[in-house]
Amino acid sequence: MSTASAEDSLTLGVAWMGRSRMSKRYLQGIENSLAQAPLPIRLKVKGNLPHEDALDSVISQFETTCDAMILLRSSTVRSIKNRPRPIPTFIGATTHPVKLGVAPRLDSPETNLAGVSYYVPAALRLSMFREVLPTISHYILLVEKGHPAAEIDVEQSRRAAQELSLTIKPLYCDTLATVLQSIDTVPEDYGILLGSQALLMDNAKKIIEAAPNTPFFSYADLPVEYGALAGFSANDIHMGQKLGSMVVDVLTEAVDMDSLGIILSETPVLHFNHESLKRFSENIPQVIKNLAETQEYLDGILAGAPVGIGVVSEGVISHVNTYILEHTGYSQEHLMGKPKSSLYPTKESYRTVMDTISSAMKRGDLARVETKWIDRTAQESDILLSVTPTMRKDPHKNYIFTALDITARKEQEAFFKSVFENTEAVTLLICPETGIIHDANPAAESFYGWPLERLRQKRIQDINTLSDEAVKQEMAHARSRERVYFEFTHRLHDGSLRDVAVFSSDVHHKGETYLFSIIHDITEVQNARHLLIRRTYIFIFVAMLLCVGMCLLLLRFLHTIDRLRETEGALRKSQQKLSTLFSSMTEMVVLHTLVYDAQGSPVDYRITDSNDAFIANTGIPREKSVGRYASEVYGTTPPPYLQEYAEVVKTKEPHVYTRHYQPLEKHFAISAVPLEQDDFATVTTDITAMKEVEEVIKRKNRELENYLYVASHDLRTPLVNIEGFSRLVHTDITTLSTLIQDSSPRKEDLHTARTIITESLPKNLDFIHRNVQSSNALINGLLQVSRTGRQPMNITEIAMDTLVTNVFVAQQFQLNQVNATYSVEITHSCYGDETLLMQIFTNLISNSIKYRSEERPLHISVTSSNRFKNSLYTYTDTGRGISEKHLQRIWDVFYRGDAGTDIPGEGLGLSIIKRIIEKHRGSITCYPNPEGGVQFDMELPGEEFTEI
Numbered sequence: 038m039s040t041a042s043a044e045d046s047l048t049l050g051v052a053w054m055g056r057s058r059m060s061k062r063y064l065q066g067i068e069n070s071l072a073q074a075p076l077p078i079r080l081k082v083k084g085n086l087p088h089e090d091a092l093d094s095v096i097s098q099f100e101t102t103c104d105a106m107i108l109l110r111s112s113t114v115r116s117i118k119n120r121p122r123p124i125p126t127f128i129g130a131t132t133h134p135v136k137l138g139v140a141p142r143l144d145s146p147e148t149n150l151a152g153v154s155y156y157v158p159a160a161l162r163l164s165m166f167r168e169v170l171p172t173i174s175h176y177i178l179l180v181e182k183g184h185p186a187a188e189i190d191v192e193q194s195r196r197a198a199q200e201l202s203l204t205i206k207p208l209y210c211d212t213l214a215t216v217l218q219s220i221d222t223v224p225e226d227y228g229i230l231l232g233s234q235a236l237l238m239d240n241a242k243k244i245i246e247a248a249p250n251t252p253f254f255s256y257a258d259l260p261v262e263y264g265a266l267a268g269f270s271a272n273d274i275h276m277g278q279k280l281g282s283m284v285v286d287v288l289t290e291a292v293d294m295d296s297l298g299i300i301l302s303e304t305p306v307l308h309f310n311h312e313s314l315k316r317f318s319e320n321i322p323q324v325i326k327n328l329a330e331t332q333e334y335l336d337g338i339l340a341g342a343p344v345g346i347g348v349v350s351e352g353v354i355s356h357v358n359t360y361i362l363e364h365t366g367y368s369q370e371h372l373m374g375k376p377k378s379s380l381y382p383t384k385e386s387y388r389t390v391m392d393t394i395s396s397a398m399k400r401g402d403l404a405r406v407e408t409k410w411i412d413r414t415a416q417e418s419d420i421l422l423s424v425t426p427t428m429r430k431d432p433h434k435n436y437i438f439t440a441l442d443i444t445a446r447k448e449q450e451a452f453f454k455s456v457f458e459n460t461e462a463v464t465l466l467i468c469p470e471t472g473i474i475h476d477a478n479p480a481a482e483s484f485y486g487w488p489l490e491r492l493r494q495k496r497i498q499d500i501n502t503l504s505d506e507a508v509k510q511e512m513a514h515a516r517s518r519e520r521v522y523f524e525f526t527h528r529l530h531d532g533s534l535r536d537v538a539v540f541s542s543d544v545h546h547k548g549e550t551y552l553f554s555i556i557h558d559i560t561e562v563q564n565a566r567h568l569l570i571r572r573t574y575i576f577i578f579v580a581m582l583l584c585v586g587m588c589l590l591l592l593r594f595l596h597t598i599d600r601l602r603e604t605e606g607a608l609r610k611s612q613q614k615l616s617t618l619f620s621s622m623t624e625m626v627v628l629h630t631l632v633y634d635a636q637g638s639p640v641d642y643r644i645t646d647s648n649d650a651f652i653a654n655t656g657i658p659r660e661k662s663v664g665r666y667a668s669e670v671y672g673t674t675p676p677p678y679l680q681e682y683a684e685v686v687k688t689k690e691p692h693v694y695t696r697h698y699q700p701l702e703k704h705f706a707i708s709a710v711p712l713e714q715d716d717f718a719t720v721t722t723d724i725t726a727m728k729e730v731e732e733v734i735k736r737k738n739r740e741l742e743n744y745l746y747v748a749s750h751d752l753r754t755p756l757v758n759i760e761g762f763s764r765l766v767h768t769d770i771t772t773l774s775t776l777i778q779d780s781s782p783r784k785e786d787l788h789t790a791r792t793i794i795t796e797s798l799p800k801n802l803d804f805i806h807r808n809v810q811s812s813n814a815l816i817n818g819l820l821q822v823s824r825t826g827r828q829p830m831n832i833t834e835i836a837m838d839t840l841v842t843n844v845f846v847a848q849q850f851q852l853n854q855v856n857a858t859y860s861v862e863i864t865h866s867c868y869g870d871e872t873l874l875m876q877i878f879t880n881l882i883s884n885s886i887k888y889r890s891e892e893r894p895l896h897i898s899v900t901s902s903n904r905f906k907n908s909l910y911t912y913t914d915t916g917r918g919i920s921e922k923h924l925q926r927i928w929d930v931f932y933r934g935d936a937g938t939d940i941p942g943e944g945l946g947l948s949i950i951k952r953i954i955e956k957h958r959g960s961i962t963c964y965p966n967p968e969g970g971v972q973f974d975m976e977l978p979g980e981e982f983t984e985i
Contacts, residue, residue: 047076047288050099052083053109054092055235058259059130059155059273060084060109066277066374067107067284069353073376074285092116100124105284107152111186112235114139125287125294128152129280130273132186132233134299136193144298151287151297153280155271157256157305159193162269163201165307166228166254169267172320173228173252175204179216179244181234182209190232190256202763205230213240220248231255231265241265252317261308266317271302274374278353338734344727345420345440346734348427349377352434364442366413377434382411391433394424398432403695407443419447423727439727446623463556465497469516469543469713472496472508475551484558486530502526502534515541515552516713524559536563545710545718548691565597625651625721628712631686632666639683641666641676645716654703654723678707685709686717695724704728762801769793769801830870830956830984837910838863840871841899844878851886857895865901865908867977873953874977878912880946881973885914893969907959908979915970924963958982 051067053060064082071078081103083095092113099106105125108114114131118139126149128134133156140146167173178194180187191207198205210216213236223229229248231237233256237244241260245253255261258270279300286292309329314321339346345361347354354375362369365380372379381387390408397404404424409417421441426432457464457476463484466476477492485492485500497512498505503525514520523539541554572593628646631639644662652659657670667676677698685692689711697704703725710718776782776790841861845852852859867874882897889895897914919927928951954961959977966972 047078048081048103049078049284049288050081050083050095050103050106051109052086052092052095052099052106053113053130054086054089055110055112056085056239057110057130057235059257062273062374063109063130063277063280066274066279067281069274069374069376070278070281070285074289076289078285078288086113089116096120104288107280107284111137112184115185122147122149125149125151125284127280127283128154128299129276130155132156132189133301136189137185140299143301145295146299149294151283151294151299153276153283153300153302155273155276155302157269157271157302158197159190160197160200161305162256163194163197163203165269166230166267167201167203168322169254169309169325170228170252170317170320171322173226174202175224175227176206176230176254177219177223177227178205178207178230178232179219179237180207180209180232181236182211184232184234184236187232187234190234194230210236212236213243216240216244217247220244220251223248223251225251228252228254231257231260231268233257252313258306258308261310264310264313266310266313268308269305270308271305275353276302278374335734345438345442347438347440349434349436349438350427352377354379361440364412364418364440365410380410382409382417390422395433398424398426410440418442418444425731439731441727449623463558465552465554465556466544466546467497467512467541467552467554469512469550469552472498472505472512481556484529484535484556485527500527502528512541512552513713515554516543516550517716518542527556536560543712545712545720548708548710550710550712562601565600569597620649622648623650625654625723626718627651627721628716628718629667629682631683631715631717633715639679639686641668642679642682642717643667644670651721654721678709682709682717682719685711686715697728759805762804765801766798766805769797830873832868832870832981832984834866834868834981835871835874836866837874837901837908840874841878844875844882845897848879848882848886851883855886855889855895857886857889857897859897859899861899863899863901863910865903865910865979867908867910867979868981869957869977873956877950877953877975880950881912884946885916885970888917890915890917890969903979904976906979907976910975910977912973912975913966913970915966915968918965918969918971919963921965927963956984 049071051064061084064084068080071080081099086092086095093116096106096108096116100123103124105127107127107129108117109128109130111131114128114134115137117126117128118137128139128150129152131137131139131152131154134140134146134152134154135143140150163176176198178191180190187209194205194207197203208219210219216237220229229251231241231244231253238257238259241255242263245260245264249264253260253265255265255268258268261268283297287294287297309332311329311333314326314329318326339356339358342358342360345358345364347357347361349355354372354377357369357372362372365372378384378387381390386409390406393406394404397406406422408420408422410420411417419442421443423439424436425438426436458478460478461480463481464478465474465481467473468475474493474495474497477489479489482489482492487495498508501508503511511523511525515523521540521542523541525537525539526534527537528534536559538557538559539554541552543550544553545551626648627644629642630645632641632643634640643664643666645664647659647662651657651662662670667679668674671677678696681692681694691708691710693706693708695704695706703723704727706722706724708720710720712718773790773793776786782790838861841863845859845861878899885895885897893915895915897912900911902909902911927947929948951961954975954977957977959975961976962974964972964974
């Protein structure tokens with residue numbers, strides 16, 4: 038097929054029979070792909086067709102009016118089994134096409150046929166259902182009588198059940214009444230499997246409610262909403278996108294239809310109903326409960342996060358939290374599967390954001406940018422966007438993003454700009470280095486007589502009648518704040534001169550320093566002063582002659598004084614507005630002066646001014662900060678970030694970075710800006726809340742990955758062994774059965790039977806028993822770790838010297854058995870849960886005894902020290918120590934660096950210790966002890982805290 042030209046009008050027909058949520062989700066994915074096509078493709082949709090005659094009519098219409106067509110659902114696809122295909126035909130939302138009889142092969146179906154299938158192997162589905170509820174080994178499979186997918190479900194399920202040693206009994210139903218009658222006959226120890234046919238999906242709620250005490254499993258996801266214990270589904274929107282991409286490639290890119298084939302679902306999803314999990318919890322393995330609880334917990338974190346959190350997979354939105362839904366007005370269903378550009382008002386704004394993020398990723402910086410989003414009502418809002426890639430491959434298509442609505446902040450900035458432009462006072466922004474007028478307001482245009490464009494090109498030296506050198510000196514006074522009030526004579530556009538009063542001080546904008554100058558015309562005031570002097574002399578001269586003249590002059594004098602007071606009041610109000618602008622900023626703004634020692638090296642810096650936001654965020658009053666050294670204010674030597682600030686002053690280049698300041702336990706985004714000489718300013722934003730959410734999400738993802746690895750790898754090994762040895766037992770039993778049926782067995786047969794009974798069967802059963810014990814130990818270990826993470830804490834102040842000593846006393850018998858000694862030198866208390874902290878030291882002491890060295894006596898010591906607001910406890914022993922190659926993995930669940938030794942243990946002790954420390958918002962680090970053995974540094978809160 039040739040590529041369509043720009044003038045071609047392309048039409049795609051889409052049809053399916055019956056009601057189907059799956060088909061609608063496929064259609065959404067198809068529309069997303071068509072929206073990215075290089076040429077417009079018009080959709081002609083015929084859904085919910087009542088019967089095959091209506092379907093045949095629609096297909097005939099598509100074949101004559103469309104360039105290609107898509108058929109969705111198995112009952113729809115079956116209609117083209119023996120039908121010629123004059124136009125490219127694509128299929129989707131269907132079971133296995135080969136088993137349905139539509140295509141001979143998946144990789145080479147037939148001419149003019151391609152598509153996708155939601156088919157998930159029955160063996161995978163049944164094996165996962167058995168993992169969820171292992172006590173059920175007998176199932177009733179409900180399928181719709183006469184449906185094309187029914188026989189496929191029955192055949193595949195029977196074959197898979199035989200492989201898994203399960204029992205499957207199919208029941209064919211043609212009405213809801215027959216389904217309900219069949220349910221009444223199901224034995225109590227059976228589970229019910231729901232096929233994916235329309236009869237069962239449309240009536241899933243009634244069917245499940247009819248047998249509330251029977252566990253239901255589903256080959257689709259819809260029944261899970263109505264109470265089915267578990268069910269499978271493909272990612273319908275994603276599959277629809279693939280289907281749409283095939284259509285675009287064939288119609289616009291001349292891709293060979295026969296090369297596409299039919300694609301099966303790559304990532305089926307297992308869904309749980311949490312209420313049903315609780316109802317059948319007695320028979321559900323703890324690892325499944327933990328996975329479900331973890332999923333529910335993470336969903337809760339995402340729903341309650343104070344920032345927007347979303348996930349983009351393969352270039353489309355795959356999940357967003359409640360914050361984004363509330364701020365955009367969209368539903369989860371509307372956004373899922375949409376291109377990642379959907380929230381931006383224009384394609385240009387989206388490309389600008391992605392270019393900025395790409396540049397930041399290449400530099401290794403935080404991918405952060407301010408942009409605009411558009412909500413459901415077409416209203417735009419300002420957004421602060423942060424992006425973290427989830428895959429090294431195609432990071433621009435796979436990432437997690439956070440979004441914070443900064444519309445209010447932007448509106449505040451616009452308000453300050455409006456104040457600048459609309460005030461009636463003449464206002465200028467002047468570069469103190471060159472004297473160039475960076476900006477001026479309309480009042481300045483009216484006063485000086487030049488258009489704003491011309492005024493912004495002038496230097497202040499062109500207006501001020503002083504010499505260039507004198508003007509520079511006066512600007513230096515203003516910049517250093519030695520003076521803020523000046524009186525000059527300014528030259529206007531018409532050549533006239535006016536006396537002006539100038540209030541000027543330095544401000545910072547986008548990394549630059551400017552003089553913010555408010556100018557008042559005091560010509561009349563000056564004239565009034567001169568006139569006052571002249572008239573005063575006249576008054577004195579004629580006072581003795583004309584009493585009436587004296588009265589008139591006195592009245593004029595009083596009137597002049599009133600005008601002076603009005604002028605001074607206006608100047609005072611303008612100064613108050615300028616002070617309010619500085620104080621009302623939401624960011625922490627602090628001015629500093631760098632301090633040097635006798636050798637000229639920076640050793641400290643003095644705080645010269647700060648705004649209200651600094652006081653609110655740090656809790657440091659102005660009288661305890663302004664005029665003092667930073668080392669005194671913050672209580673650290675050297676003061677925070679001295680080297681970074683010294684570099685800013687030295688290079689006169691601004692610097693932006695993020696830091697965690699441990700004395701305050703806060704994360705800050707800091708912008709340091711150089712001022713004149715040794716002065717600099719910092720603009721700081723508190724980003725602690727955002728960082729804590731990011732750290733919680735990362736930690737929980739790591740824990741979830743670790744649990745999933747154990748569940749999928751460590752648990753699978755004993756299960757595979759059990760299956761293998763069970764087959765050997767089955768083979769032996771079959772052989773014995775054959776020998777028993779022989780009425781006159783031969784001598785060789787009796788020897789074979791004796792060997793099976795005395796050697797083969799006991800050996801295989803012993804292997805099965807060992808693997809069952811291994812599985813049970815792994816599951817109990819996971820349960821213990823999970824309870825540690827979920828156990829609520831009773832947080833109080835703990836006298837650690839008493840606690841640690843009590844733990845040693847409790848272990849005194851074991852210590853005496855190995856001739857071990859110990860010492861406790863603890864002078865610092867901490868806050869936490871006493872029971873959990875005792876478990877930490879109990880596990881450490883047990884490990885020291887277990888891994889003691891044969892070459893030297895075992896000695897254990899525990900000391901303490903202070904680290905900012907936290908307490909640091911150092912635990913050392915003289916045991917075997919830990920090899921450096923194991924240090925990074927010793928915290929993993931079930932990891933044992935000594936796996937090859939005969940020392941008992943499950944690899945849980947250090948993993949539990951680390952989780953307890955993290956629950957206390959602390960940290961733990963392991964080092965080799967230089968004198969032999971191992972050292973643990975544990976940092977715990979020195980102040981009261983709340984549990985995350």
